[in-house]
Amino acid sequence: MNLGEFLKSPRPAFDYVAHDCSRWLDRWLVNCGHPSVMDEIGRTYDSERGAMRVIVRGGGLxxxxxxxxxGIGLMQTEEPQQGDAAIMAVPTDDGxxxxxxxxxxxxWVSVHRHGLIFGVGSPLAIWRV
Structure with missing residues (x-):
C-alpha cells in the first residue's frame, strides 16, 4: 500500500487501544516492511491517562x-522524503x-481525535522510512 492509499484507507475511531497517533504511525512503518515500534516500546496502555504515563516514564514522546x-534500524535525517516519519511539535487537544x-x-500529516490534520507543526526529529 502506498502513502496515498494508506492515508485514504479506513481508520478506526480515535482511542487509546487501537488508534492513536503512535499506533497510526506504527501501522505505516509496518506497512513499509519495518518491525513494529510499538512492540519495541513494549508497554501497553488503554486510556489517555495510561498513554500519558508511558510517555512521562519514557522521557517524552x-x-x-x-x-x-x-532500535528497529531507522536513521534520522534532516530533509524528509515522502513517507518519512517524525515527531512533531504541534498544538494537540491533550495539551x-x-x-x-x-x-x-x-x-506533514498527523492523526488526532477528529481525523487527519495536514500541514501543521514542526518536526523535532525525522526518520528515513
Missing part, C-alpha cells in the same frame, strides 16, 4: 520514539503538544 526507531507525523512530499 520524542525520547521514546528516538530510542525505538534506532501535550507532541504527535507523530508522516511527510506527504508537500506537508
Amino acid at each position: 520524542l525520547a521514546i520514539w528516538t530510542r525505538n526507531m534506532e 501535550y503538544n507532541r504527535t507523530t507525523g508522516i511527510w506527504t512530499g508537500r506537508r
Whole structure:
C-alpha cells in the first residue's frame, strides 16, 4: 500500500487501544516492511491517562520514539522524503503538544481525535522510512 492509499484507507475511531497517533504511525512503518515500534516500546496502555504515563516514564514522546526507531534500524535525517516519519511539535487537544507525523512530499500529516490534520507543526526529529 502506498502513502496515498494508506492515508485514504479506513481508520478506526480515535482511542487509546487501537488508534492513536503512535499506533497510526506504527501501522505505516509496518506497512513499509519495518518491525513494529510499538512492540519495541513494549508497554501497553488503554486510556489517555495510561498513554500519558508511558510517555512521562519514557522521557517524552520524542525520547521514546528516538530510542525505538534506532532500535528497529531507522536513521534520522534532516530533509524528509515522502513517507518519512517524525515527531512533531504541534498544538494537540491533550495539551501535550507532541504527535507523530508522516511527510506527504508537500506537508506533514498527523492523526488526532477528529481525523487527519495536514500541514501543521514542526518536526523535532525525522526518520528515513
